[in-house]
Amino acid sequence: MVDIVVWVVLGLLFVHVVLPSDPQKFARRVDLDLASAPADRVARRFAWRNRGIRIGGSTGIAAGAAIAVAVDLRGDQGPDLGPLLVLGGAMVGIAVALLHSSSQSLGPLPADEPRIARTSVPVVGDYVPAAESWLTRAAVLLGIVAVVALVLVTTAGLVDVSPAAPTVLVSALVALAAAGALVGVELWSRRLVDRPQPAGSVQELAWDDALRAATLRDAVAAPLALGVAAVAMAFGILADGAQSMPWANAVVAASGVVFWVVLLGLLTFGLVSIAVKPDRHFRRRLWPELTPTAPAPTDGTR
Amino acid sequence: MLAIDPRSATPPYEQLRVQVIAQITSGELAGGARLPTVRRLADDLGLAANTVARAYRELEADGFIETRGRGGTLVRAQGDHAQVAVQEAARAYAARVQALGVSAADALRYARAALEG
Numbered sequence: 001m002v003d004i005v006v007w008v009v010l011g012l013l014f015v016h017v018v019l020p021s022d023p024q025k026f027a028r029r030v031d032l033d034l035a036s037a038p039a040d041r042v043a044r045r046f047a048w049r050n051r052g053i054r055i056g057g058s059t060g061i062a063a064g065a066a067i068a069v070a071v072d073l074r075g076d077q078g079p080d081l082g083p084l085l086v087l088g089g090a091m092v093g094i095a096v097a098l099l100h101s102s103s104q105s106l107g108p109l110p111a112d113e114p115r116i117a118r119t120s121v122p123v124v125g126d127y128v129p130a131a132e133s134w135l136t137r138a139a140v141l142l143g144i145v146a147v148v149a150l151v152l153v154t155t156a157g158l159v160d161v162s163p164a165a166p167t168v169l170v171s172a173l174v175a176l177a178a179a180g181a182l183v184g185v186e187l188w189s190r191r192l193v194d195r196p197q198p199a200g201s202v203q204e205l206a207w208d209d210a211l212r213a214a215t216l217r218d219a220v221a222a223p224l225a226l227g228v229a230a231v232a233m234a235f236g237i238l239a240d241g242a243q244s245m246p247w248a249n250a251v252v253a254a255s256g257v258v259f260w261v262v263l264l265g266l267l268t269f270g271l272v273s274i275a276v277k278p279d280r281h282f283r284r285r286l287w288p289e290l291t292p293t294a295p296a297p298t299d300g301t302r
Numbered sequence: 303m304l305a306i307d308p309r310s311a312t313p314p315y316e317q318l319r320v321q322v323i324a325q326i327t328s329g330e331l332a333g334g335a336r337l338p339t340v341r342r343l344a345d346d347l348g349l350a351a352n353t354v355a356r357a358y359r360e361l362e363a364d365g366f367i368e369t370r371g372r373g374g375t376l377v378r379a380q381g382d383h384a385q386v387a388v389q390e391a392a393r394a395y396a397a398r399v400q401a402l403g404v405s406a407a408d409a410l411r412y413a414r415a416a417l418e419g
Contacts, residue, residue, distance in 0.1 A: 109348060112308050112309060113308070114305055114306065114307045114308070114309075115306050115308075115348045116347075117303070117306075117343055119304055119322065119338070121337070121374075196342060197346055199346070
């Protein structure tokens with residue numbers, strides 16, 4: 001129980017202090033100029049975004065912690081699922097809140113001001129790097145496969161865990177939630193990208209793209225986190241349940257190998273991802289020639 | 303990028319039409335490129351859907367774009383169709399010149415003056 005409290009505190013620090021972004025830092029990350037942007041509209045978008053991260057993240061953490069406590073109170077033996085549930089809950093809560101806040105309208109632009117629009121039709125791939133999308137799908141698939149394997153192994157009695165044990169049920173629910181979150185995020189992403197982007201200047205449209213990209217990439221983190229959590233839970237339960245079996249060493253070793261392969265894969269992906277600056281993916285796709293302080297076009301041609 | 307200035311004396315549909323043509327003839331919009339839906343562009347630019355629909359209709363009539371139902375609105379192979387449209391206009395001009403009994407030399411002189419003026 002104390003462990004869960006520690007993870008909840010860490011999670012709350014993460015969503016209240018680390019994740020909320022400062023417009024200036026964000027501008028540097030995406031290489032856009034804040035000074036030439038419509039300050040009030042960008043500030044309002046940031047306020048919504050940060051509020052979504054805080055409220056959604058806190059709610060998700062509370063839900064994850066509640067499930068972890070419920071499993072813990074039953075007194076069943078098994079690995080500690082608290083950290084994974086808190087992490088998964090935070091990511092799902094943030095994704096739901098961000099996708100909801102992204103549907104809020106900033107109100108109409110002044111009717112007598114010039115308006116701009118692009119002639120191309122952006123797609124989700126213009127905002128989210130393909131590698132991130134595929135990694136998320138792979139993680140969810142891996143999570144489902146791992147949980148199915150866990151259910152089969154427990155049903156066959158190869159480990160000392162009942163297939164109806166709360167830990168097994170929770171891991172199955174997490175895998176299902178990962179699949180649901182993946183479908184939901186992909187559908188909602190398309191809807192978000194199809195929404196109008198009223199803008200009075202190139203900078204305003206570029207900022208809208210930047211915030212869209214950030215929202216979509218944050219949302220993708222939810223199914224990714226749940227998929228990884230499902231894999232970790234399944235192998236944790238397997239390793240724990242094999243302790244009293246003759247093949248305990250083999251199962252623990254196999255679980256360890258899978259754990260390190262997944263961890264190293266994620267770390268490698270993270271490093272490569274950071275190296276190619278995914279925050280600027282939308283810039284490369286939609287604004288390859290935009291300089292941070294580009295003036296708005298006056299003749300409508302670019 | 304398209305820009306619509308509501309304070310301009312040029313009607314919005316004409317601003318839109320001229321800019322799309324400019325992008326097609328300059329090669330910025332290549333043949334086969336998909337244009338936004340009427341509704342999406344109207345929402346983005348703060349125009350009535352009818353205004354965008356009118357611009358699209360005229361662009362389609364001039365052979366710059368084509369509508370393919372669910373396939374959306376696409377830019378037609380640019381250079382060829384612009385050339386075709388100009389040739390059609392030239393043919394219509396020639397027919398009018400002949401009907402009015404104006405000499406070819408004079409008609410060419412008028413056309414050159416119009417193009418250079």
